[in-house]
Amino acid sequence: MMDKIRRYIFAWRYRRAVRQAKNLAGLFGMKYYVISLNGKLRVVLKQTIRELIRRKRFRKGVTLDDIEKSALFVTN
Structure with a gap:
């Protein structure tokens, strides 16, 4: 039961991060990545990854x- 709940929460966070990455890429025309950083899903700009x-x-x-x-998701 707990495994299903964890998967559901991860799927919800993943969809939310992908939506945010697509919106930012559409606004600014830059490439964004959804990666797992410190155990959390993060939407990170390509330039920021280079800096890291x-x-x-x-x-x-x-x-x-x-x-x-x-990366879990990459915008175009």
């Missing part, structure tokens, strides 16, 4: 392509 990589927020050797492959 420069600041060593991700482990050594991680590139933008790696993050794009593991």
Whole structure:
């Protein structure tokens, strides 16, 4: 029962994050990613991810392509 509730909550948060990413991409014309960061779903701008990589927020050797492959959703 708890597993179903967790999946439902995750699906709700995922749909909400995707909707937010699409809206922001439509407004600003930039690429947004939905990624899991610190156990939460985050809508992050591509430029922000580049900055996080420069600041060593991700482990050594991680590139933008790696993050794009593991992202849950990527806007066009």
